[in-house]
Amino acid sequence: MSNKQRARRGMCYSTPSNRSPAGSEKVDSMEQPRLRISKERATIRHLVEEKMRELIATGHFKPGDRLIERELCETFDVGRTSVREALRQLEAEGLIRTEPHRGPIVTKVSFGEARQLYQLRALLEGFCGAEFAVKGTDEEHRRLFAACEAFAAAAEGKAPTEQLVARKAEFYRCLIAGARNIYVEDMLTSLHNRVSMLRATTMTQPHRLPKSVEEIRDITRAICARDADWARRASITHVEESSKIALQLLSDAEVA
Amino acid sequence: MSNKQRARRGMCYSTPSNRSPAGSEKVDSMEQPRLRISKERATIRHLVEEKMRELIATGHFKPGDRLIERELCETFDVGRTSVREALRQLEAEGLIRTEPHRGPIVTKVSFGEARQLYQLRALLEGFCGAEFAVKGTDEEHRRLFAACEAFAAAAEGKAPTEQLVARKAEFYRCLIAGARNIYVEDMLTSLHNRVSMLRATTMTQPHRLPKSVEEIRDITRAICARDADWARRASITHVEESSKIALQLLSDAEVA
DNA sequence: CGCTGGCGGTTTGTCTGACAATCTGTCATT
DNA sequence: AATGACAGATTGTCAGACAAACCGCCAGCG
Incomplete structure (x- = not known):
């Protein structure tokens, strides 16, 4: 239940760690003719956000479904803070709708x-x-x-x-x-x-x-x-x- | 510093609580010719949200200003949770912009x-x-x-x-x-x-x-x-x- | 028999306290 | 003067706590 959590914590919310196993060659050296290295939003809340957007787009969460915080926390193995903040974002985008004290549901489009x-x-x-x-x-x-x-x-x-x-x-x-x-x-x-x-x-x-x-x-x-x-x-x-x-x-x- | 907080807590975020002191008679019976009682978004984060929108619109917070969580907490006398969630909302609306580890600033429109x-x-x-x-x-x-x-x-x-x-x-x-x-x-x-x-x-x-x-x-x-x-x-x-x-x-x- | 009202379980809204990661400015060192 | 390291400030995130609101259930009452 919590060993994954322990594992993740300590190195905390660092996404791009050990993705390229041996070196860090191709990561950020010559590349990107544009200004700024790729923005790479690495905060957990953004990952959750994106994942949920995908899950809604692919129909894994269907319109009308209730999204329960605790379940989401377990699913993604993150804290409530991150889940709730991601939910606020999705709410503002109109993908979900939150009734005060009843929690978020996936927006139903008539x-x-x-x-x-x-x-x-x-x-x-x-x-x-x-x-x-x-x-x-x-x-x-x-x-x-x-x-x-x-x-x-x-x-x-x-x-x-x-x-x-x-x-x-x-x-x-x-x-x-x-x-x-x-x-x-x-x-x-x-x-x-x-x-x-x-x-x-x-x-x-x-x-x-x-x-x-x-x-x-x-x-x-x-x-x-x-x-x-x-x-x-x-x-x-x-x-x-x-x-x-x-x-x-x-x-x-x-x-x- | 924290006696206001203490005062608010305990009765917590209940706006309409003990407004009718003795009984619970008049609570939800006849009223409101329209459908649904006025929505009355009574959650704190909505209040913070609205207040901040106003403060930005009136120029109290100017484009480019940094918004520091702790200060906002003190200003509104609410917890970080509420402030942060409100910030996520405003961010999605484009009124503020958040750089990953530098915090939110009021959006500057070129x-x-x-x-x-x-x-x-x-x-x-x-x-x-x-x-x-x-x-x-x-x-x-x-x-x-x-x-x-x-x-x-x-x-x-x-x-x-x-x-x-x-x-x-x-x-x-x-x-x-x-x-x-x-x-x-x-x-x-x-x-x-x-x-x-x-x-x-x-x-x-x-x-x-x-x-x-x-x-x-x-x-x-x-x-x-x-x-x-x-x-x-x-x-x-x-x-x-x-x-x-x-x-x-x-x-x-x-x-x- | 249908309605009312209370009861308990569930979930949200919120606060607090904690701590790692990151950023920033300052200051000493070369 | 450039550089690099350290300290302070701030964010990102988690866990735990608790009141309030919601929901379904069941008993009692007319």
Whole structure:
């Protein structure tokens, strides 16, 4: 029960310890053309946070589930402090909801709310597309194009779902970054987190993949052509198309 | 130093305890025509949260200031637990920023970021305006109109700044609610919090008031006329106009 | 038979005290 | 003057404690 704890304590909350067994060569020397070594948030609370986000996104915790502090402490083998602070963060992100004195539950997104979610997402991604088209550097355009093709290749090559999700996430990272607006970035990331929660309940439907690929290619083409209006429309269309399917599945699920 | 603490503890964080001394009759029977008794978030961390939000918005804590846990504990006379959890919330809202082992500081918004902030705000408020115009009920329109006139009256009657701010906030509450989109609501609220932080550093400039009133009236007129496009443009214009002034002041302040 | 009210178990909200890890500024050493 | 080490301050985290609120259950009462 507590020997793991003992083990961890003493060396305390140091994540990056003994991950590279022998030396510390490749850790932080030459690498990173950018400024600052990778930020590597190593606090326990951040790890818990991230883990829980993942568990919610993958459906391990389902909407409506109660999250009991003590259980979480045992699961992650950390103290209540860290768990509670992570919960506050997730609460602010909207992934969980806390009723005073009843504890946190995974947020349940109703049909109407899902529609609102997609509506806002369309607005913001349309904005990103348009801004990217206008302000993006050639380098960013190249990167977007590469991400797009990587996703397409994975989709056409019947890659495992997990990889598809990763590639698509990468594409979005590029797209969102292109807007050069940190607030939009934050908010879209938050929205995407909630969408993946939805997706976990509705499951993905593979038959939309080809269309999805085509839509994403269209967005990419529009942006690379620096056509703001086309890019906006293409981005919006993509969100609307996927929202159609998702909402359909959701309403089915809600009845059942 | 700690007798206040002692005093509060023992009866602990019970706000409504022994308010009715003898019996427990009147506790929860008839009252509240609305559904649910007022939510009354009585947890300490919420109070701390709110207080700190206010202190940041009013400029008592200025961008760049370090917030030291122990000091906050003493200031509010609460434990570290509550303070830290409140900090996590504010961090997620973007009002403060925490560097892993250096503690939280009030977020500093650069000129470029401020521009991004206003840009996004224009997008979202334009959306609200348009949606409100289309979907708003007559009742909501009436309420918006009332809020608008209340603000105008306060502005023209040289009311104290505090009241002006309150009235304008009320107007925005109506406007934002009209979009019937909880996500937009959350995000705009968050953006507004950050804007008030900016405003605290740049101060308000009274000579813009008449124009501001006119812009808000225009928004209201457009919405009540159910003209979505007009409403969007009017909302965007209002944000852009105030952003001009704010950015001007900000760039002055940044040099100094 | 249905409702009321009390009882106990569970969980949260909060405080305290402790300690390692990290950061920062200062000061002595070279 | 640059460097490096030490001390003080602050955060990150844990464990333990306890009041308050919630929840389900069961008995008693009309």
